[in-house]
Amino acid sequence: MRPSVREPRKVRAGVTALAALAVVGSGTVIATAPDAVADPVSTWNDSAYRGQVEVVRAQDGTERSVLRGKVFVDRDRDSVSDANERGLRGVLVSNGRDVVTTDSRGRYELPVYDNMTVFITQPSGYQVPVDEHNVAQFHYNHLPEGSPDLRYGGIAPTGPVPAAVNFPVVRSRVTQDRKQHCVIGGDLQTYDKTEVSYARKGAINDLAQRSDYQGCGTLFIGDVVGDDLSLYPDVKNLTSVLNGPARFLPGNHDLDFDAETAEHSFDTFRAQLAPAYYSYDVGDVHVVALNTVRYPCTPDVDNADGLRPNCDDPENKPAYNGRLDERQLAWLEQDLARVPKNKLVVIASHIGLLNYADEGSPVHQVDQVREVYRLLEGRKAVAVSGHSHSIENMRTGDLAKGWRDLFGLEGLPFPHITAGAISGDWYSGQLTEDGYPVAVGRDGGRPGVLTLDIKGNSFTERYTVTGQSDQVQTQLGLNTPTYRDWYVARQEWNRTRDGAAPELVEPTVVSRADLKGTTWLTTNFWMGSTGSTVEVSLDGGPARKAVRTQRMRGEDQFVGPEWSDPHAVAQQLVHGGSLADRSMHLWRFELPADLAVGAHEAKVTATDVHGRTFTDVLAFEVVEQR
Template sequence: MAVAAVATVAVAGSTAAIVVAPGALAAAPKPATWNETAYRGHVEVIRDKGRQADRSVLTGKVFVDRNRDSVSDPQERGLGGVLVSNGRDVVTTDSHGRYRLPAFDNMTVFITQPSGYQVPVDESNVAQFHYNHLPEGSPDLRYGGIAPTGPLPAEVNFPVVKSRLTQSQEQHCVIAGDLQTYDKEEVGYARKGAINDLAGRTDYQGCGTLFIGDVVGDDLSLYPDVKELTSLTNGPARFLPGNHDLDFDATTPEHSFDTFRAQLAPAYYSYDIGNVHVVALNTVRYPCTPDLDNADGLRPTCDDPVNQPRYNGRLDENQLAWLERDLAKVDDNKLVVIASHVGLLNFADEGSPIHQVDQVREVHELVKGRKAVAVAGHSHSIENMKTGDLVKGWRDLFGIKGLPFPHITAGAISGDWYSGSLTEDGYPVAVGRDGGRPGVLTLDIKGNSFKERYTVTGQSDQVQTQLGINSPTYREWYVARQAWNRTRDGAAPQLADPHVVTRADLNGRTWITTNFWMGSTGSTVKVSIDGARAQHAVRTQQLRGEDQLVGPEWSDPHAAAQQLVNGGSLADRTMHLWRFQLPTDLAPGAHRAVVTATDSYGRQFTDVLDFQVVEQR
């Protein structure tokens, strides 16, 4: 009979015993072979074929690059049925792999990688599947933007190779939120943390990693450093833009992501893996303007784009037209993954019209009837929102009556912007605004079905919960410390040992709290005290249309106790917190709470919290 192991894990300044399923502590997988097998290459741009190109039409082909030299040799066949787009129109290659697209200045031409084939990656593992056309180049931008491309090429040809990895019906897609490095020191934190974890994983070679915006923190000169990080990963790296990837000196939205486009990827695009169609959207409009973004009066920060430029969560008309045309060419049985930086909707900012997407209902309508999931970053929170979930802000702002399909906010590699003390591995604890910890989301896909999992940086996938004690003593300290933080008058209030509970605490309502990061509607949490029969804990946010519950009573005490002292965000609300009220008649002495969290798929995670009851402090 296999015996479960008990691993002691350091959790943000405390120690918890995690009961790990048999086999979970097995040896690490064999070294990855991605670097030896990756298809490295580039898009083929043919400038002159002895004729003047028609400047109103771009032509070219998608070809199977048998010798992997990125050159369309005569003997290499074209690949039919591949989607090619200029960011507005979408066409399909003919049986010879050829396409024709309307051409215009400042367009990005890209293909949708077909399942069973792989586009090339560069030496940094960044996927190569697009060509920017901007004849005169970007306006004068601090970080360079796009260099002049000159006249329209005679042809732009897109190489691919056959791939069993991308053909497989089983995929593991890493969704990486908010890398958001502001300087080289933070690049080092990312390298020691989540990137080191990804370097040790080999399960995502087909789907790769999608970095969903805020790749850097305003300093676009760090893109080469980011590509050095992706060179350490084991699969294609793709990116979509966030509000900290902007060319802030661009005066119009048409050029606000020129440096991102030049260095990393199109502003929006799609690709296929297995039976999955991934759509990477640009949901950041900068500078936002009063005519489009504040026509309803809800976004007054958009009223002065010249003197006070701001951004808004919005899709432009070209992108919406592209999305409709792209999805119209996708088989109905595919799983559609809609990825963005600013989420279509989220819980943390549920009352904000800026930090959600204006056209959320239009996107929902375009995906209607399909199997779909939306993934996003931006809010530095972890949110697993299921079909039917609803909060007040979504209904009030957008008329949403319940989510038509799951929406997941993927957390952040940077966590709470690399704040807090350093771990022994050299990266910050960075506990987030919802009490979540830095990490990455993975969509584990079979066919057109998926299961989501969140991997905390530096931890096993078995680490899914964070326990705390919310007592009157803690709540009184919370209020006092918050007030002191504003004034800094006198000595700072000190929190007594949070794992010591007095008789007065029990009589005043004390809860064992469980922050279950991927917890959602359909999840359960049970608590057993000292081996007694386990009883259900209660989820604080039911997501049945209520407003956010905010304050010390609804906080994650383990996270907030650190944040109020060390600075950063404050975990005073979360959609994935469960509470279990301790009995008032617990005897003085040592006690143990065994907490079993079960997700919506039936996967169980067990955590242990030891505490002590005393008559008085």
């Protein structure tokens, strides 16, 4: 089982500041920066629309098979549908299966079934209320008898169908703006209060200093906590400092693991945070938040093809699978059918439709990926996901061997982005001077958040490393024979702990033997993708192209020390965590075998598919022998 699946608790090797050991190169000078607003503002929390859904309880004891209500413009912001407050027509309302549109007076009717969540799709130009923690309020859970006995409580009994459930909204210029900045936060995944504090000092503090996402807000795409659902109130305390609405979708570490059926596996998540799936609009964007985790998975539904034997014993060995249930698929088809074709559709999920890190796994991608593609045919779309704790910018046409073998695909129909993780590699490694772990990921990536910078129905992607500006986009290293020998020796020592630990000495020094045995200067370009370029200029000479190690043209993953990020591995093998032994965003430049003895400087220019250029510099030394 891969690290992204098992996710064992990592052991931190010390609490000192990040040593210089493996810091070969990680600073970047930007030539053309993405759009961003860096100055914090206080206007959001001063003026945010705070409120809740209005639930009108029935007094007559009548059994209702239909739920009625309205969507109304809450002029006085008291969350109460007053006689002089108009209903809003054309708003999508759903019970998780059926989708209806409000009439000219804002009214809707929906069929009732037990254990349903009723929610609206926030329309562009309007804002749903947020609570005191900035969590968006746009849904009502209906479960008359409440959840079965669950460790973390689930949903309390809701009683009979209400006389009405009314959804308040207010007009909003920031959600109407065709220019949006949508923050995607992957895998916050706090296992305890210490890790909550790491998140607060890291990515959450960064977001508190930004003011560019008030319209679209922040969407946390699953594994909000690490199995301990009692930490949800702590997470909501984190979102209270954000400058925009917070939304959540569920991951495999947000489960009620004691639920006996998939029907109740996210009851506590639904009670505390959000529906298991839903949609909302801002500007010219339609965001769909999916639940791609089915737990417990079962042999009849999930393993009919024999590829998921982990699902064969749900009673004694419950497990999860990447899958949409039939009810959600029915909802998705109806939801998308009501979205204008000219809108950008953002498909967000925890387990990605597809990814690179787990490209050969049928469990850690979504069974019905082809059905989702069918529903999106002819639309402008982008998929964003978490789960794998890696950063992956996959473009239209990209192909991995596993996607072809498992799903019969011949290339992506639209971009897919794996958004990295706020927790990075599960808060592993040494602590930085700012008090949160380095947590370098399995792809050599660093903790951070993704932002989709949107203009109309077009987007550019931006990854912000925790504690850094948007200018930091690459890290450099030297992959020498000396490093590769150490890689193998240190791995073996980590297994046996026999004798003294092999040390990687002077990682920026290259010997003549290293050059003759092939030495590469490596560039890990986090948002690098098909269509990106990396060029290297040695000592002021002409720029020459580096080669991408993984071309994403249907080949299998290239794995091992020669395909690794030495900057990341030098930290991981010493301080714990995953191993960056493969990446789809690593470039290599072979140093000349006759490079002169002495000091040298490499200037690296990375250019993304949008034409933005980033320049990084690595100083190193060539010696006759070590």
